Amino acid sequence: YNVTERIIIELVKYLEDNYGFYIENPLNFTKQEFEFFKKYALEYKKFESRWKWMDLYPHLIPIFFREFLFPIYNRDPSVRELYNLGFGNFPNKLKEVLGVSYGKWKEEQRYYDFKKCNRCGQFLPNEEFEKKKGFEKQKRSAYRSMCRNCRNDVKRISIYDKKYRLIKNILGGKCYDCGADLTGLDGYEFHHLFQELKTATWREIKEKNYEEIVEWTIHDRVIPLCGNCHVKRTATVFLIQKELILLENLFTFSSQEIDVLIAERVEEYRDQIGSGKNQVRKWIKKRFVFLQLFFGKCVGCGKITVYNNLPALQLHHLFPELLETKHKWYDLADLDCEISMDTIMDEQCVALCSNCHSAIGSRFQELVDEIVIVGHRMLIEQHLGNFINEFEKPCRIVNQNSKIPPDVIECFNIINRKVRFNSVAGNIIKGYAASTAYKYKKHTLFVVSDSPLTTKEFIERFVHIAQKSQDQAGIILPVVLMNENKDKLDRKPLKLRND
Ligand SMILES: [Zn+2]
Ligand SMILES: [Zn+2]
Numbered sequence: 042y043n044v045t046e047r048i049i050i051e052l053v054k055y056l057e058d059n060y061g062f063y064i065e066n067p068l069n070f071t072k073q074e075f076e077f078f079k080k081y082a083l084e085y086k087k088f089e090s091r092w093k094w095m096d097l098y099p100h101l102i103p104i105f106f107r108e109f110l111f112p113i114y115n116r117d118p119s120v121r122e123l124y125n126l127g128f129g130n131f132p133n134k135l136k137e138v139l140g141v142s143y144g145k146w147k148e149e150q151r152y153y154d155f156k157k158c159n160r161c162g163q164f165l166p167n168e169e170f171e172k173k174k175g176f177e178k179q180k181r182s183a184y185r186s187m188c189r190n191c192r193n194d195v196k197r198i199s200i201y202d203k204k205y206r207l208i209k210n211i212l213g214g215k216c217y218d219c220g221a222d223l224t225g226l227d228g229y230e231f232h233h234l235f236q237e238l239k240t241a242t243w244r245e246i247k248e249k250n251y252e253e254i255v256e257w258t259i260h261d262r263v264i265p266l267c268g269n270c271h272v273k274r275t276a277t278v279f280l281i282q283k284e285l286i287l288l289e290n291l292f293t294f295s296s297q298e299i300d301v302l303i304a305e306r307v308e309e310y311r312d313q314i315g316s317g318k319n320q321v322r323k324w325i326k327k328r329f330v331f332l333q334l335f336f337g338k339c340v341g342c343g344k345i346t347v348y349n350n351l352p353a354l355q356l357h358h359l360f361p362e363l364l365e366t367k368h369k370w371y372d373l374a375d376l377d378c379e380i381s382m383d384t385i386m387d388e389q390c391v392a393l394c395s396n397c398h399s400a401i402g403s404r405f406q407e408l409v410d411e412i413v414i415v416g417h418r419m420l421i422e423q424h425l426g427n428f429i430n431e432f433e434k435p436c437r438i439v440n441q442n443s444k445i446p447p448d449v450i451e452c453f454n455i456i457n458r459k460v461r462f463n464s465v466a467g468n469i470i471k472g473y474a475a476s477t478a479y480k481y482k483k484h485t486l487f488v489v490s491d492s493p494l495t496t497k498e499f500i501e502r503f504v505h506i507a508q509k510s511q512d513q514a515g516i517i518l519p520v521v522l523m524n525e526n527k528d529k530l531d532r533k534p535l536k537l538r539n540d
């Protein structure tokens with residue numbers, strides 16, 4: 042190779058000097074090498090041989106490997122593969138410069154054990170990737186292209202999406218029993234009204250394709266129930282013994298008297314619930330404890346109480362990160378009331394209904410890193426100041442009348458006077474420029490506070506769909522089809538071009 046290269050260089054020189062010929066790429070650099078030279082500002086035209094840079098900049102060898110050779114197959118290529126790709130001399134030069142064989146070097150650099158995830162782009166140990174089906178025993182190239190985390194993410198998003206479409210398009214768009222909207226979608230269950238029609242549960246069917254799931258919905262005649270209504274329908278013992286559990290003056294009786302009452306009632310329904318004595322006692326305890334500690338109601342919506350839906354109430358830990366063990370009500374129900382109440386106080390719990398719990402527990406909330414508000418600073422501070430100060434996430438206000446900063450004008454090639462600083466576009470740009478996303482060239486979500494479509498449901502839905510295409514698009518807009526020319530508020534459609 043070296044001889045060939047030298048001859049080529051001589052030849053090129055000769056042609057250049059005598060005939061004014063010019064050869065673009067005498068050393069046969071590949072696309073990867075050109076990109077590499079450009080990125081690290083190497084003056085490749087001065088190299089007298091193809092791998093000269095390895096002599097000059099040995100510290101760039103791992104970088105070149107990781108950024109340009111590794112991604113070709115998304116793993117470390119073998120010597121033969123390198124040869125076929127046109128990098129045949131890379132291993133030789135590497136040995137010459139670093140004094141170790143290619144294989145040994147890769148082992149030292151731990152390339153054997155690492156793989157790049159196609160979705161999040163991280164280099165992760167092989168254990169973080171599932172093996173492809175049927176390749177469990179093979180050592181190389183048998184891993185999936187996405188890391189476990191990303192695969193789970195994608196799966197979750199797709200299931201969430203199917204669940205949403207199913208309820209929205211096929212099943213009436215709301216809870217069958219109470220008419221709740223889909224804010225607590227995470228907690229929604231598909232309930233079988235007719236056990237004899239049941240072919241599968243949601244858990245069994247949710248990973249199938251949408252069409253199959255639609256068929257299941259229709260065949261099994263399931264109904265969508267919000268978390269609250271679902272527990273209400275399925276708490277068997279509670280439903281049978283409701284009258285006793287919620288008896289008006291129950292707590293004026295002594296515990297022995299209550300025990301007698303329970304014994305009588307359970308005897309009456311023995312054939313239905315077997316020995317449900319202990320269960321009934323637990324429900325009564327739950328009523329008592331939630332009344333004592335939480336005024337008997339959900340601190341989120343205030344609507345769900347021990348009297349209208351005792352089964353739906355749950356314990357929520359305010360500071361889960363500080364605790365080693367977190368008890369659910371179910372774990373405490375067997376304990377003495379005093380002890381369970383102490384535990385609940387120690388663990389700093391509040392009471393939430395199932396719907397409120399799934400709304401705040403939704404993992405999609407974690408996607409919020411920070412909040413930037415663009416508007417009339419003085420009015421916002423006046424009206425929302427306290428609110429903003431209590432936000433868990435960093436929150437900034439950008440005044441709608443401020444000028445667009447010069448560096449932002451330059452970054453977005455804004456033509457002076459074409460974009461007014463206080464127009465919609467101007468304020469969108471200012472808002473984006475104030476976000477961390479701008480710094481890292483990432484997407485951010487814009488929400489218009491006075492649009493009738495700015496609902497939590499719409500936003501969550503949009504975010505899920507947008508995730509799928511955010512790699513391919515700089516800006517993703519929901520398009521709203523309006524049948525008439527004006528919307529319900531008598532406004533004309535927004536003309537995106539003008540704005
Ligand atoms: Zn990943
Ligand atoms: Zn409901």
Ligand SMILES: [Zn+2]
Binds near residue numbers: 395
């Ligand atoms: Zn609630």
Ligand SMILES: [Zn+2]
Binds near residue numbers: 358
């Ligand atoms: Zn919780």
